Amino acid sequence: MSALSLFDRIADGLADTGYFSIPNFVSRDEALAIRDIAIRHKEEGEFRRAGIGKQIEYQLEKDIRGDEILWIDNEDTAPSIKSYLQRMEELQNFLNYTCFLGLKEYEIHFAVYPKGTRYARHSDRFKNNPHRVISFVLYLNPDWEEEDGGQLAIYLEGKDPVFILPEAGKLVCFRSEIEHEVLECNRARYSLTGWLLDQPVGLTFL
Numbered sequence: 001m002s003a004l005s006l007f008d009r010i011a012d013g014l015a016d017t018g019y020f021s022i023p024n025f026v027s028r029d030e031a032l033a034i035r036d037i038a039i040r041h042k043e044e045g046e047f048r049r050a051g052i053g054k055q056i057e058y059q060l061e062k063d064i065r066g067d068e069i070l071w072i073d074n075e076d077t078a079p080s081i082k083s084y085l086q087r088m089e090e091l092q093n094f095l096n097y098t099c100f101l102g103l104k105e106y107e108i109h110f111a112v113y114p115k116g117t118r119y120a121r122h123s124d125r126f127k128n129n130p131h132r133v134i135s136f137v138l139y140l141n142p143d144w145e146e147e148d149g150g151q152l153a154i155y156l157e158g159k160d161p162v163f164i165l166p167e168a169g170k171l172v173c174f175r176s177e178i179e180h181e182v183l184e185c186n187r188a189r190y191s192l193t194g195w196l197l198d199q200p201v202g203l204t205f206l
């Protein structure tokens with residue numbers, strides 16, 4: 001399948017239903033290579049709890065959002081991640097050309113959801129962060145089964161939720177205003193999570 005027809009299908013999905021999911025957007029081997037990089041950073045203690053506020057709110061926040069993240073410097077990262085980012089830049093240009101989205105930049109981080117954590121229902125586009133237009137997540141988890149949990153639930157208005165397994169190599173894109181949730185994970189769940197932005201805002205530290 002040519003890159004063009006895949007990008008056409010992504011654009012159609014975003015315009016019609018608001019989301020699109022592509023198994024094997026990158027090969028299993030590429031996904032595992034990226035996951036190894038994430039695990040190395042994790043072992044070196046470079047990940048930080050996402051959205052941490054006051055200590056007293058720690059437990060409450062952990063119930064809402066239990067992932068740990070590490071922001072990626074788009075200009076200075078491993079070749080396997082760079083080649084993925086290049087494809088996302090091509091997608092960004094394609095969406096600007098076909099859908100006039102006026103996308104300027106993207107920001108991206110590694111995420112790990114340790115066993116037992118989740119991210120409660122939310123939207124990625126909100127008052128404090130209105131510049132996220134498209135969310136995109138690349139999953140890095142080999143042999144992920146239904147009983148491992150950790151599905152991404154996407155809540156489309158007037159429709160049944162869609163549940164997506166975070167399987168290695170799968171890319172999911174959705175309009176950032178759409179509500180979604182990460183269900184509780186029964187094993188550690190790795191991903192690369194990014195946003196296409198309508199303004200060059202630099203890195204957004206959550």
Ligand SMILES: O=C(O)CCC(=O)C(=O)O
Binds near residue numbers: 137
């Ligand atoms: O990992 C996912 O499936 C979604 C993550 C998410 O919703 C977020 O980081 O805002």
Ligand SMILES: [Fe+2]
Binds near residue numbers: 122123124135180
């Ligand atoms: Fe989200």
